[in-house]
């Protein structure tokens with residue numbers, strides 16, 4: 001089968017949000033388009049402007065964020081199935097951002113945007129409080145070695161930021177095939193009054209029996225590795 005044509009930067013640009021400030025990522029950034037940021041709150045040398053979701057998507061629809069979208073399968077299927085919701089994918093590796101973004105562009109999706117950056121940095125600096133209706137974290141890198149665990153995206157600080165950016169009634173959804181990391185993530189969230197556990201499950205089905213929502217979920221099911229999944233509701237309690 002022939003490889004699809006590589007999309008041009010112009011074709012991909014509408015799907016990519018550029019951060020306004022230098023941050024820890026593996027790629028250099030270009031300036032953010034003016035229409036995608038809130039009023040010039042950063043122009044006086046103050047903190048960088050927060051994302052204005054309405055300007056970024058061109059509508060006031062609810063926004064869901066996926067952290068570490070990888071090749072973008074979850075966003076591809078979910079955004080196509082739910083056109084009345086906006087989806088923002090954060091991915092630290094540029095080649096995956098490009099891969100996923102090309103899929104969204106080829107499908108002609110209008111309700112997805114992406115950024116190449118560290119999700120912890122984006123949450124901390126650019127996402128307005130109470131502005132998001134769901135945060136999805138699926139199969140985050142486990143960083144197995146003890147000395148690398150500090151690189152994990154799901155930390156107490158990240159969970160606190162997730163609580164801050166979620167609107168009351170919003171949801172935090174996590175899944176992984178690494179039991180230890182699931183325990184760590186669930187333990188962090190259970191310790192925050194800002195979240196109430198809605199559902200937790202372990203499933204061992206094959207691809208045919210259980211299906212899959214992401215690339216890594218498919219790999220886990222093909223290997224027969226159990227998948228741990230949990231969903232939490234944002235309560236009315238303060239975030240921190």
Ligand SMILES: C[S@@+](CC[C@H](N)C(=O)[O-])C[C@H]1O[C@@H](n2cnc3c(N)ncnc32)[C@H](O)[C@@H]1O
Nearest residue numbers: 068070091092118119138139141153214215216
């Ligand atoms: C194991 S893959 C899972 C990809 C996808 N969620 C899935 O389930 O198929 C983890 C992804 O998270 C990305 N990632 C790791 N740390 C990140 C961070 N701090 N911010 C954003 N993305 C991150 C990785 O580059 C990788 O694409």
